[in-house]
Amino acid sequence: MQKPADTNRDNYDSIRGLAYPAGTKPRFDHLLIAEMVAPGSRVLDVGCGDGALLQLLTETKAVDGRGMELSRERVNACVTRGLSVIQGDADRDLADYPDQAFDYAILSLTIQATRYPKTVIENLLRIGRYAIVSFPNFGHWKIRAQLLLTGRMPMTENLPEPWYLSPDGHLCTIKDFIHLVGIADAEVEDAVAFNSSGGRIPIKNAWSLQNLMGEKAVFLLKRRH
Amino acid sequence: MADPAASTTADTITDTAVDLTREAAARLVEVHRPSSEIVHFPETAPLRLDCQQLLGPFSIAYKTYGALNAQKSNAILICHALTGDQYVASAHPVTGKAGWWETLVGPGKPIDTNRFFVICSNILGGCMGSTGPASTNPKTGKAYALDFPVITIGDMVDAQVRLIDHLGIDQLFSVIGGSMGGMQVLEWAARHKDRVATAVPIATAPWHSAQNIAFHEVGRQAVMADPEWREGSYLDKGTRPARGLAVARMAAHITYLSEKALEEKFGRNLQNRTARSFSFDADFKIESYLRHQGSTFVDRFDANSYLYITRAMDYFDLEAENGGRLARAFVGTKTQFCIVSFTSDWLYPTRDSKDIVKALNAVAANVSFVEIESSKGHDAFLLEEQEFFSTIQGFINAAAQKRGLGGGPRAELRPREAQR
Numbered sequence: 353m354q355k356p357a358d359t360n361r362d363n364y365d366s367i368r369g370l371a372y373p374a375g376t377k378p379r380f381d382h383l384l385i386a387e388m389v390a391p392g393s394r395v396l397d398v399g400c401g402d403g404a405l406l407q408l409l410t411e412t413k414a415v416d417g418r419g420m421e422l423s424r425e426r427v428n429a430c431v432t433r434g435l436s437v438i439q440g441d442a443d444r445d446l447a448d449y450p451d452q453a454f455d456y457a458i459l460s461l462t463i464q465a466t467r468y469p470k471t472v473i474e475n476l477l478r479i480g481r482y483a484i485v486s487f488p489n490f491g492h493w494k495i496r497a498q499l500l501l502t503g504r505m506p507m508t509e510n511l512p513e514p515w516y517l518s519p520d521g522h523l524c525t526i527k528d529f530i531h532l533v534g535i536a537d538a539e540v541e542d543a544v545a546f547n548s549s550g551g552r553i554p555i556k557n558a559w560s561l562q563n564l565m566g567e568k569a570v571f572l573l574k575r576r577h
Numbered sequence: 578m579a580d581p582a583a584s585t586t587a588d589t590i591t592d593t594a595v596d597l598t599r600e601a602a603a604r605l606v607e608v609h610r611p612s613s614e615i616v617h618f619p620e621t622a623p624l625r626l627d628c629q630q631l632l633g634p635f636s637i638a639y640k641t642y643g644a645l646n647a648q649k650s651n652a653i654l655i656c657h658a659l660t661g662d663q664y665v666a667s668a669h670p671v672t673g674k675a676g677w678w679e680t681l682v683g684p685g686k687p688i689d690t691n692r693f694f695v696i697c698s699n700i701l702g703g704c705m706g707s708t709g710p711a712s713t714n715p716k717t718g719k720a721y722a723l724d725f726p727v728i729t730i731g732d733m734v735d736a737q738v739r740l741i742d743h744l745g746i747d748q749l750f751s752v753i754g755g756s757m758g759g760m761q762v763l764e765w766a767a768r769h770k771d772r773v774a775t776a777v778p779i780a781t782a783p784w785h786s787a788q789n790i791a792f793h794e795v796g797r798q799a800v801m802a803d804p805e806w807r808e809g810s811y812l813d814k815g816t817r818p819a820r821g822l823a824v825a826r827m828a829a830h831i832t833y834l835s836e837k838a839l840e841e842k843f844g845r846n847l848q849n850r851t852a853r854s855f856s857f858d859a860d861f862k863i864e865s866y867l868r869h870q871g872s873t874f875v876d877r878f879d880a881n882s883y884l885y886i887t888r889a890m891d892y893f894d895l896e897a898e899n900g901g902r903l904a905r906a907f908v909g910t911k912t913q914f915c916i917v918s919f920t921s922d923w924l925y926p927t928r929d930s931k932d933i934v935k936a937l938n939a940v941a942a943n944v945s946f947v948e949i950e951s952s953k954g955h956d957a958f959l960l961e962e963q964e965f966f967s968t969i970q971g972f973i974n975a976a977a978q979k980r981g982l983g984g985g986p987r988a989e990l991r992p993r994e995a996q997r
Contacts, residue, residue, distance in 0.1 A: 394941070418938075418943075418944075424947060424948065424949070424950065424964065427945070427946075427947050428947060428964065428967055428968050428971060430945070431915065431945045431947065431968055431971045431972050431975065432967070432970075432971030432972075432974070432975060433971075433975060434975030434976065434978065434979055435945075435975075436913070436943045436944055436945050437945050437946075438916075438934055438938075438944060438945060438946035439946055439947050439948050440946075445931075448931075448934075448935040448938060449938055449939075450938070450939045453938070453939075453941055
C-alpha cells in the first residue's frame, strides 16, 4: 500500500510560495491548483464541496471566490465558513453565468461526474479567462493493469466504488483530455500529473509517460483565440 | 385547538349580522394606538409614492429587540409577509399568540437578540399601527378606506427607510424577510445599496407571477363580493366584510401549503364524526381547518389592508422597474446575499429564487443560495426547519465575524444525516 498523498513531505515541500495556515494540511491537488492561481484574482470553483479549496485560495491568494455545489449539506457548510456558494449543477447552471465573469473557473475532480463534460469545459472557458481542471487519470498503469489482468472495471483509491455505484460516468485518460481540449478550441497553458507517492510529474510533451505514471492531473487551460 | 372553533367558524361565515368580536375590537384599537413603538412623520415630510401621490402625515409602528451598539453596526431589519406584523418575536397584542418568527429571532436564537438589534416594522398599508386604509384620513376625519393611495413594495421600503433614519442607523447589518418580506429585502438591496451590508430574501421572487396575481384576485373579489364591504367604507358604516375576508384567507391558505402537506396533515379524515353528514357542514378535517383559518384571520386583519397589500405584491416586478433587465437592479452592489428557497413551495418556487441568483451572478455580486428540502410548501419559511435555521445562522455568524461583530456561538450544524 502506498502512503496517502497528504503524509508525503516531499509533495508539500515542492509547493512554493504558498503560506497556508499552520496546523492545516490542504489537499495536495488543491495546492497544485493554488499554485496556478494569480493573487487577488476572481475565482469560481465549480463543485466546490465543503469549500476547502475556496478557503485555501482566499487565505493564500486573497482571491475573490465564489462556489457552486450540488449537495445542500455542503453548500450549508460553505455558507457557515463565510463563503459565497450557490446550490447548483455544473451541467445545468453554468449556462447562467455571464461571459468572462471570472479570471479562473475551476473544476476540481468533478468533470468525470458530469453528464456533458465537453459542454462543461466550454462553459468554464467562456466564464473564466482561464479554466483549471483536475481529474483522475484512467490511463494510469495500475488501472490499465487491472483491466488487462482481471478483465473487470478497475477499482483504486481514486476510484473506490464499483462501476454500478460510481457517479463517475465519464472517466478519461490524460490523452483523452488533451484531445477534448483541442476539440473545445482551447490550449494547455500548464499541466501537471501527480501520484500519491512520487509527487509531481510535469507534463511537457512526453504525454505518454505521464498518461502511464500520473494518477491525477491538473490542467490550466485557455481559449485559443 | 382547531376543532371546537370549527363550529363557531361555520356560524361566523353563515351569519349575516356579524358582531364585532372582542378580538376584532381590540384590533381596531391597535390601528390607532398600537401596543408597540410608533414614529409619526409630519405632513411637512410626506412620502412620495410610486403612484406619484404624496402621503403625509404618516406613521410607522415598530418593535425592536436587543440593543443597538455604539457604532450602530449591529442592526437587523426583519420584513414581514402579507399578513404579518411588527410582533416578530413577542406576543401578538390581539391574539396573544407567540411572535410569528419567535423560533428564529430571540435571545440565543439563530438571529440572536443578545448580539443584534432587531427592528421589525408594520408595513405601510398595514393595520397594526402603521398608516393604512383603516387609519384616519386627516382630511376627512374618517377612515381612508379606498381613498388610501395604491402603494407598492418600494413605497413600503421607502417608509422603512424613514424609520431607519429616525433610529440614526446608516447601514443595516442585514435585511431579512420571507415571501412579501423577501420582496422588501430585494427592494432594499436594489434601491438602497449602501445601506444594506447583507440581504436574506427567503421564499420569494423578483416579480409576482400570473398565477399569484390570479390567487390574489380571487381573494380580493371575495372581499368585494361581501355586501358588508360597502364599497370599502365598512368602518364608517359599522359593518364588517368578515365572510368575504375569511374566504379570501381560506383560498390563500391553500397556496401556502403543498399537496403533500395537506395529504399528510388531513388526508380525507373526517372532523369530529364517523360518517358523512350528507350536508354542507365541515365534514372533512381540511374544511374545518380552513374555516378556522378564515375566522381567526378576520379578527386580526383589516379587509381593505388585505386588498392594498395584495395589490402591492401584484405590482412587484423588479425586472420591469429596471428597464427589463433584473441584473440592472443590482449593478454596483456590495451587499452579501443569502437566498433561500424550499423544494415544495409552488407559490414562490425555486426557479424564481434562481432568477435572482442569475441576476446577481451577472453583476458579480456576492451571493449564496440554498434550496431547503421541505414538504411544508410556502409555509416552510415560518416553521422550524433545522436546515433552514442552520443556513441563516451560519450566514449571519460568518458575515458578522467578517464585519468585526464577533462570530457568535458556533453554528450548530445538525444535518439530517447526522441525526440518523
